[in-house]
Amino acid sequence: MFRKVLVSAAMLAAFGHAYAMVDVNTAGEDALLGIKGIGQAKAKAILDERTAHGPFKDPADLGKRVKGMGGRTVERLQAEGLAVGPAGAAASTQVAVAGPKEPAAAAQAAAQKGGAAVAVKK
Structure with a gap:
């Protein structure tokens, strides 16, 4: 019984690692070092290039x-x-584009339903 639990836990850990994606455009040094095959020098090179050129x-x-x-x-x-x-x-682009339009859309939807809406200027 203990062996089955141990094997199940090991399989879950392996699958969990496989699905844990690290985005190279937002990850810090620690996250990059968590990827097998990326060491200190490679993580620094990635971060330096991303900082310099986007x-x-x-x-x-x-x-x-x-x-x-x-x-x-x-x-x-x-x-x-x-x-x-x-x-x-x-x-990220979709959120940035949709963000400013969202309050106006919410106000319009509320007005159509007969409810009150408060608009906030930024």
């Missing part, structure tokens, strides 16, 4: 801009849980 657009952009990271290395790091690309950037 977020990475896609895996190919990461491979081109960070010395020593070719296509295969980036693919391997993605398999280890490194996320690169427009998925994170699109979500």
